[in-house]
Amino acid sequence: MNLREFIATARDKNWLVVIEAEADPDLEMARILSKHDGKPVLFTRVKGYPYPVVAGICSDRAYFALALGVSPERLLFTLAEALAHPVSPPLVESAPCQEMVEAKADLTTLPILHHLPGDAGPYVTAGVLVVKDPDYGRNIAFHRLLRLDERRFAARLVEGRGTHTAWSKTPGDLEVAICLGAPIQVLIAAATSPSKGVDELSIAHALAPTPLVKCRTKDLEVPAECEFILEGRLTHQMVAEGPFIDLTETWDIVRQQPVIEIDCITHRRQPIYQALLPGKLEHKLLMGLPREPTIYAAVNEVCDCRNVYLTAGGMSWLHAVVQIAKRHPDDGPRAIEAAFRGHTSLKHVVVVDEDVDLFNPAAVEWAIATRFQANRDLVVLDDQPSSSLDPSATHVPGQKSRTSKMGLDATIPWLAPDGHWRSEEERAAFWRVEYES
Template sequence: MEEMIIMTGISFREFVQKLDREGKLLHAKKKLSLKLEVASLLHSVEPRPLLAEVRESEYRIVGNLFATKELVAECLGCRKEELVKRMLYAIENPSEPKVVERSEAPVLENTITNVDLTKMPIPLHLPNDGGPYITSGVVIANDREYGRNLSFHRMMVIGKNKVVARILPRHLNEFINRVEANGGELDIAIVVGAPINVLLAGATSVDIGMDEMKIANTLMPIRTVKLDNGIEVPADAEFVYEGIVTKEEENEGPFLDLTGTYDIVRRQRVIEITKIHHRDNPIHHVLLPGGAEHKILMGMPREPTIFREVNKVTECTGVNITQGGCSWLHAVVGIKKKNENDGARAITAAFAGHKSLKHVVIVDDDIDINNMEEVEWAIATRVQGDRDVFIFKDQKGSSLDPSANPMTLATAKIGVDATVPLNEKKKFKKEGYKEINIDEYL
């Protein structure tokens, strides 16, 4: 992929200030309650960003900050159409962030050692939630062999200095197992109010040992600072929680996930929070569960991984993880078809690019993958079910899919080839009317 010119980095705080100057940031005119009211207002105004003070904490909250691809692109200084290739370039060209002295790091302007999470602006989102949840936290951990890992983990508050975190059997879990095998406990840092490059990198699926902070730095330059526990964190973040993953387990959940349905309750690891660092006058990032921002930040980072796999078998022109598919289970993929089996090959590749993908539609490059009416039109006019629909039974699915087998996660996956046969392109061309200036007539 050709080299990209990347703009100077912009921090979380700077982006909030930019939106405020431009009149794009809503301000709540009264203090909100962390119990249901914050979440309800964020939901009511989404996708518009909202800044508010809360009654139960001295710290402000902001949400919906990256609730659209347009907002993400604005923060990264690019067009929405460039996001997939921009993220893919960062994955393929990781680079070292600049490490600064502690005196240069705004996130270390204040440190709380007597931790009391009840004083933090952590919302209870819904009446049936298991408790207040940190939803925007990016966990950073180190391993002697694999290096650094960044990943998203929801965390339910269960005490003044304890949270229980949903940790899947992936990289962070491997780090925990490895350090415990040697009789230790894993130190972590939880970043809240991270810049967009760190949020996207933390949600990207790459091989263990690949440093997501380096991906973030290529996506947009970032400064880091080293904590006492040896972990480097974004120097301009709003909050950093230092913690230790204990061997203790507690029930985690219920929690509303991307699908808009409740995830099951599980026994999960307890994290003890030992310190909280924050900037002066900090802003806590609230990520609304199942909301537009949650979907953008979780789903969009899967688009470049699908693009990369499809591009190995045919020319990929774009990927859209659709919001109607919970920004996780459905994708539309555009290709420039050159061989009759390119559509079928693209289906298989798309599933390889995102393991949780359940349904995928492949379209020609004359279809706008972001316009679901055009995608449906392609399915209606170009698909024959007995020829173009591929069903894969007993596949490994997603824990987020309530229709999958809850024990094995087995699911059926469907791929739809909505591309035109190469020798019949004229037959499937959609005609259009001539564009005219109506002011000349009316």
């Protein structure tokens, strides 16, 4: 579903917050957006710019579900299917994202938000970068972009990820296309990290039709239905990037990062600029959703996994609840170990039975309260590779961060304290008694 279709549907469903009073991209919009976190917001009058601004379109599971035509509980399975069976997208001759070609590429014509007074400057936060790796082919990923002047951005490239790898092995400039206002399936696909050589635009196309078009000045293909395309080059000139708020809602540090030079801007007629409030729900959900299927796949290798949820409190990144159909007394600890393999940034995981609603934090806590014994069901792993995003981990420059990890097996214990296997009847004593409805 493209951005315009989503805005129209969200309006019909009364989800859309429309701000008709003039709003300033310089600090004011971010303040308004943080008050409406979890809702799509459309600013129709933008101070100093002709384009409307939309944000928050990925800030709830219900919005992804709507865009992909499934229920929120089934999202994991839809994503898992697309990751397992990518479909190569078709190439079209003419595309909405090229309806207009700007005579001069000038980044100051875009309503790029300045989010917080402490930020290094205005940042593009919903930009999806398309590059071609000389060995592995096309890669798409989100990268925050600090606008430096009319033609240049500083791009934050996390080391070892697709864009960074392609850039590192290219001696000269690497061609890049920045997609703004991309269809929702492209936003999800850009947040996945499939194996090298798997094209994320084919994952997007497996989720929903995503025709591509050739860029005007670069040998790259981009989703035809984006709002803006910025064509340019990722150079080896380095500049200071940051400070900027991170997923953890803490400040990320200043680093030397590469400069992108923009050569050409194309867009739809009356384009809509897409913003995304860093650190808030939309950022967290986009990060986390694509990891749920990878945890699911890893746990399924060792037992019968029913669902996975990366919780909001764990920033949709560090904490998971894994639901299993238990068939063996050791399924809980096996699931814990596999979950850490399925998402290496995961720090804490709780495993629950099928009767526990994994999306409800109080239900998960109830399972811990009634089924878990720390001396028996707690798994602690010391000195593990960690997410770079956890401020409490050990961070040494140039090295992978380290952390300790914890798994709680909150499934019904099959082994009784005297060592006998509990019968089905004995296990049923752990079920929650429900009143008649």
